[in-house]
Amino acid sequence: MRREGYVGLFLCFASALFCYGAFTLGIGKLGRPGPGFFPLLTGLIVGTLSLVMIASSIRGSTSRETGREKLITIRTILSLVCLLLFGVLVEKAGFFVCSFLFIIFVLRANGVNKWPFLLFFAAVVCVGVFFFFNVFLEARLPLGILDVLRS
Amino acid sequence: METVTNLLFGFSICLQPNNLLYCFVGVLLGTLVGVLPGISSASAIALLIPITIKIPPESSVIMLCGIMYGALYGGSTTSILVNVPGEAASVITSLDGYKMARQGRAGPALGISAMGSFIAGTISIFGLIFFARFLANFALRFGPPEYFSLIVFSFTILTLAMSGDIVKGAITAVLGVAMGTVGLDPTAGSHRFTFGWPSLMDGFGLVQVVIGLFGVSEVLLSLESYVKTEVYDKKIKGLFPTLRDWRDSIFPILRGTGIGFFMGIIPGIGVVLPTFLSYGLEKKISRHPEKFGKGFIAGVAAPEAANNAAAEGALIPMLSLGIPSGASTAILLGALMIYGIQPGPLLITESPTVFWGLVASLYIGNMMLLVLNLPLIGVWVRLLKLPYRLLSVLILLICLIGSYSISYMPADIIVMTIFGLVGYIAKKTDFELTPMVFGLVLGPMLETALRRSLILSKGSGTIFFTRPISLVFILLAMAVLAWPLFRKGMGKVRIARAL
Numbered sequence: 215m216r217r218e219g220y221v222g223l224f225l226c227f228a229s230a231l232f233c234y235g236a237f238t239l240g241i242g243k244l245g246r247p248g249p250g251f252f253p254l255l256t257g258l259i260v261g262t263l264s265l266v267m268i269a270s271s272i273r274g275s276t277s278r279e280t281g282r283e284k285l286i287t288i289r290t291i292l293s294l295v296c297l298l299l300f301g302v303l304v305e306k307a308g309f310f311v312c313s314f315l316f317i318i319f320v321l322r323a324n325g326v327n328k329w330p331f332l333l334f335f336a337a338v339v340c341v342g343v344f345f346f347f348n349v350f351l352e353a354r355l356p357l358g359i360l361d362v363l364r365s
Numbered sequence: 366m367e368t369v370t371n372l373l374f375g376f377s378i379c380l381q382p383n384n385l386l387y388c389f390v391g392v393l394l395g396t397l398v399g400v401l402p403g404i405s406s407a408s409a410i411a412l413l414i415p416i417t418i419k420i421p422p423e424s425s426v427i428m429l430c431g432i433m434y435g436a437l438y439g440g441s442t443t444s445i446l447v448n449v450p451g452e453a454a455s456v457i458t459s460l461d462g463y464k465m466a467r468q469g470r471a472g473p474a475l476g477i478s479a480m481g482s483f484i485a486g487t488i489s490i491f492g493l494i495f496f497a498r499f500l501a502n503f504a505l506r507f508g509p510p511e512y513f514s515l516i517v518f519s520f521t522i523l524t525l526a527m528s529g530d531i532v533k534g535a536i537t538a539v540l541g542v543a544m545g546t547v548g549l550d551p552t553a554g555s556h557r558f559t560f561g562w563p564s565l566m567d568g569f570g571l572v573q574v575v576i577g578l579f580g581v582s583e584v585l586l587s588l589e590s591y592v593k594t595e596v597y598d599k600k601i602k603g604l605f606p607t608l609r610d611w612r613d614s615i616f617p618i619l620r621g622t623g624i625g626f627f628m629g630i631i632p633g634i635g636v637v638l639p640t641f642l643s644y645g646l647e648k649k650i651s652r653h654p655e656k657f658g659k660g661f662i663a664g665v666a667a668p669e670a671a672n673n674a675a676a677e678g679a680l681i682p683m684l685s686l687g688i689p690s691g692a693s694t695a696i697l698l699g700a701l702m703i704y705g706i707q708p709g710p711l712l713i714t715e716s717p718t719v720f721w722g723l724v725a726s727l728y729i730g731n732m733m734l735l736v737l738n739l740p741l742i743g744v745w746v747r748l749l750k751l752p753y754r755l756l757s758v759l760i761l762l763i764c765l766i767g768s769y770s771i772s773y774m775p776a777d778i779i780v781m782t783i784f785g786l787v788g789y790i791a792k793k794t795d796f797e798l799t800p801m802v803f804g805l806v807l808g809p810m811l812e813t814a815l816r817r818s819l820i821l822s823k824g825s826g827t828i829f830f831t832r833p834i835s836l837v838f839i840l841l842a843m844a845v846l847a848w849p850l851f852r853k854g855m856g857k858v859r860i861a862r863a864l
Contacts, residue, residue, distance in 0.1 A: 218533075221794050225536065232543060232558075239550075239557055245824030249550040249557055252812040256543040263536045270532070285793055290585050293761070294786055297581065300765055301778030313762055320758050324588055335755065343762060351416050353770045 217285065219271030222264040229261035292323040308358020313340045368494055375721030379729050384424050384722065391428035392730045395435020396738060399452050400443050400745045404760050406436035406452065407692035407802070408580035411572045412767035414700050422704040423722040429700055430723060431730045433693045434486065434676045437636070438734050441478040441669055442745050445471060454636045454672040457644045461657065461664030468660050475742060476604040477614050477662055478669040479735055485622040485670035486731035489677035492626050494724060496678075497713065501685035504710040509817035510828045514838035515632070516811045519688050521842040522633030523800050531849060533796050541804020542811060544569050551813050564776035571699040573768040573777045574805060577784025578791075578798050579692065580764045584757045585789050604739050606662065614666035617647045621670030628671075629678025635691035635799070636675040640668035677727060684708055684720060687810070692799040695806045 233254055242248025296319045304312045317336040326332060347353040378384060398409040410429050417425035440452030445462035458478065465474040507515070524534035547558045548568030559565040606614065621643040628639040647667045648657045657664050679690035687709040689695035701708050706716050713720045768781040791798055822828035829835050 217794055221790075221796075225540075235558055239555070243824060244819055245822075247816045247819055249553050249555050252815065253543065253546045253557065256539050256546065259539045260536060260543060263532055263539065266532050267536070285790065287589055290589060290789065293585055293588070294782060297761070297765065297782040297785065298779060301769075301775045301782065304769065304778070305775055313765075316762065316765075317758050320761065321754060324754050324757075326754055339759060339762065343766070347766055347770070352419070353415075353766070354773060355766065355770070356773075 216271045216274060219268050222267035222271060225264035226261055229257045229264060233257035289323055293320055296320050305356055306358055308360050309344060309355040310340055310360055311358060371721050372725065375725030378423060378718055378722035379427065379725040384427055387424045387428040388431050388726050388730050389733055391431020392435035392734050395432035396439035399436035399439020400748060401756065404583060405579050406433050407696055408576055410693060410696045411575035412763060414572050414703065415767060415770045422706055423718045425704060426719055426723050427726040429697055430726065434673060434730065435734060437672050437676060438479060438482060438738055442475065442742060445474045445478065446746060447749060454640055457640045457668045458665055461661050464660030472603040473606045473610050473662060474665050477606045477610060477666045479738055481614065481618045481666040481670040482673040483731050483735045484618050485625060485674040486677060486727060488622050489626050489674045490724060490727050493677055493681055496630060497681045497685045500681060501710040501713050504686050506834065509814040509821065510832050510835040513811065513814035513818055514829055514835040515688060516807050518838040518842040519632035521845040522631060523803055525845055526634050526638050534800050537796050537798065538800035538804045541801035542808035545805050545808020551809055552816055564774050569780065569805065570771060570777060571696065571805060572771050573781040574784050575696055575802055576764045576768050577781040578788035581781060581785030582788030582792060584760050585785065586792055587753065588757050610662050613663050617663040617667035618670040620646065621667035622674040625671035625674030626678040629675035629690060630681050632682040632688040632690055636672045636679065639671040639675040643667040643671035684712055685710060689803060689806060692802050695802045699806050
């Protein structure tokens with residue numbers, strides 16, 4: 215089975231869960247559809263289409279795919295983890311600390327190795343972006359642990 | 366006479382100093398995102414929505430639209446100079462544009478691209494005024510069944526036009542619709558699929574989803590596969606095309622405008638397909654088809670005019686029917702709803718400042734792009750020489766701030782990251798993402814139209830076939846779906862005859 219087949223299997227499973235969720239919401243009647251009616255319909259359509267995709271993937275699996283690239287690379291996983299950590303820590307640690315660490319980690323993960331440059335670039339970008347958003351655009355980016363300095 | 370008065374009213378709004386500034390910022394940012402690889406106009410519009418919430422709606426719309434057509438100008442610059450189209454709508458431009466640059470004619474290529482876009486943009490404004498009002502008056506006859514059929518028709522067009530694989534296109538579109546069901550049920554008011562998560566009570570945020578799908582995923586992919594490209598280093602001279610260049614280009618520009626504008630009006634077509642069609646037509650009717658692909662100026666002029674005209678044509682169904690044409694217009698539609706404006710037949714009469722201000726801004730914005738962009742080409746070229754890794758981390762940081770500053774909830778960043786991963790995997794497995802955004806925006810409208818239609822007909826599905834306008838849309842949708850099968854069948858017949 216080709217890569218599309220596995221995506222189809224995942225979507226099939228997800229649509230089955232979605233249909234179950236829709237069912238529990240209440241389908242209602244055709245003349246008076248309930249909250250689960252439309253989600254059930256969409257779940258069924260996704261399920262059917264993913265079955266079509268699986269079938270065509272099995273049919274096409276005789277011609278082997280060559281030179282296939284990886285679905286996800288370590289570099290991308292690291293960048294995604296950095297984004298998630300930013301979301302988790304931004305309120306407590308604050309924008310400065312989070313974005314400073316974020317820039318360093320993402321650039322390191324993508325092959326920028328010169329530490330003096332990394333530190334300088336991260337500091338300049340953090341200050342510039344904070345000033346632009348908080349002062350010029352009046353956003354409220356959290357200071358977090360640096361809030362102590364303000365008080 | 367009334368139209369002239371309204372247009373003058375539009376200019377009086379657009380020429381206010383603050384609106385001029387927003388228009389300028391919009392077209393400048395648009396050009397910037399068009400030039401930069403790894404960020405599309407759709408994600409740029411989504412990123413700016415949090416900032417525009419504080420400013421008047423007409424100013425916001427003027428700025429966000431400026432990004433949309435500014436990106437097309439910027440995209441052509443990179444197509445011509447680097448052979449890397451910043452936008453999908455500029456892919457075809459690179460065929461002849463880059464060849465012209467290699468032959469030392471980058472100046473005329475950039476010049477005709479900007480001037481052709483300006484001519485197309487100006488002509489399309491008059492089309493927009495006429496057709497938007499005509500369509501809005503026509504749409505007043507629409508009830509829930511007509512809206513349901515129209516949305517279904519738009520989905521079929523989009524799925525066919527956007528993706529090579531109709532099944533994959535349909536899956537992403539329906540997934541988008543399914544995502545649109547998360548949050549409050551529009552009729553009963555109960556919560557659906559929220560799992561007690563406060564940030565899901567209002568459904569998936571359009572901004573976070575779009576930033577994730579288009580912004581984050583594009584940067585991640587570009588970081589992975591970015592190859593340093595050769596930037597055109599020579600001094601760009603002679604931006605003004607010669608008389609001969611004009612003779613070769615003027616009719617392709619006019620034909621490109623016509624194709625772009627009328628295809629742009631069809632909901633779901635977008636701006637990419639008209640560029641390919643206009644290029645193909647020019648090649649077919651040209652007395653020198655062999656010149657195409659070898660640095661012929663008509664090969665730059667026609668698609669550039671087509672993409673600009675299509676971008677303005679695409680505003681017609683969005684403004685007068687509330688139906689977007691592609692990712693950018695879908696986000697614009699979402700933005701209008703965030704500002705409390707309901708696009709549709711009543712927009713022109715209920716929000717004249719937004720409609721006429723926008724129409725006038727298209728003219729002013731196109732003029733700004735023409736005056737500004739030609740002298741700024743050197744700046745864009747220098748920008749392309751910046752290391753992409755540094756630019757990408759900046760784009761990611763702006764994506765983070767953009768999704769966080771919508772409601773200052775860290776959960777929004779997590780939603781954005783998840784959709785970044787979804788977009789990344791979707792692109793690697795050749796799933797087109799625009800139908801998903803389309804589905805997310807139109808899903809609630811589709812559900813409301815379907816449920817109201819069923820209540821009206823007491824549960825009978827025949828309501829969609831007994832009302833003439835609805836029937837026409839359903840038949841058109843079926844014809845669109847049958848088209849690939851018909852073509853396949855015809856191909857087999859031709860092969861059989863040849864044998």
